[in-house]
Amino acid sequence: MTGKMSIIVVEADRDRGMQIAEGLQQAGEFDVQVISELTHLAQEIAARQPDIVLIDIANPSRDTLEELALASGPMDRPVAMFVDRSEAGLSDAAIEAGVSAYVVDGLHPARVKPVLDAAIARFRMFQRMRVELAETKRALEERKLIDRAKGMIMKARGVEEEEAYAILRKAAMDQGKRVADVASALVTAAGLLS
The missing domain is CATH 1.10.10.10 (Winged helix-like DNA-binding domain superfamily/Winged helix DNA-binding domain)
Structure with a gap:
């Protein structure tokens, strides 16, 4: 992942998604696109082929979380998920679905870049393990x-x-x-x- 990293932000609230995109562009050299319509998420992501997917969701259910994670193509790219709160077992479900980073307590601009870096590193490590x-x-x-x-x-x-x-x-x-x-x-x- 060299050059300008492309990021897709998945956020149902379009205005919040645009705020996240602006924050990401201030944090580094990123090409950021926002997807607020979740009905064809897998096709949208496959068509755009981003380097990383960032999902922001307030209060996920297990089904929603797994659906979002799988639609984001976690075997093809790092997926970072930011949630406002999480019930018992949801972080395990997210990791099992292939999410590279699962952050509780929402998305805060100061920690987005380190979380993305960690998600990329973890994704690469798992990719190497899958290849081996x-x-x-x-x-x-x-x-x-x-x-x-x-x-x-x-x-x-x-x-x-x-x-x-x-x-x-x-x-x-x-x-x-x-x-x-x-x-x-x-x-x-x-x-x-x-």
Whole structure:
């Protein structure tokens, strides 16, 4: 998020939303847009592709909070939510819905920038964790495929595990493919033949 950061302010009261936008523009170099109509929030946010979404809501219910959070695309960008008061469990629900920052006691201009910075940092940390988790899952699935393919080669050729892997690796090098791709093709072909 380099250059001028784009922020969407979600505020049902258009005048209050404009005040928040003015406060943000005074706090830094931001391109701020206000959305006060909540009926098509997800489409509006998707069309504008902001760097961050700031939601200001007086007294959220669990359903409203989750709906706003999910519509804001918390997996795509940081979402900071400012509420005037919060009932038990609402902050947990917001975090579970993907909100990066959940601030009770309303939106105060002096703390908007630090909260946005914290929301961005937290979002980036979770993004890295999601990427690492996805890579780990992919590697585990590939390892399972390779092990199945090695077992098939061991059974078909009567060789040990090391030799079965060497056969897989050689086939991958000969075809200019990854070992996991050759293993997947072998497992798929064996499934079709059985």
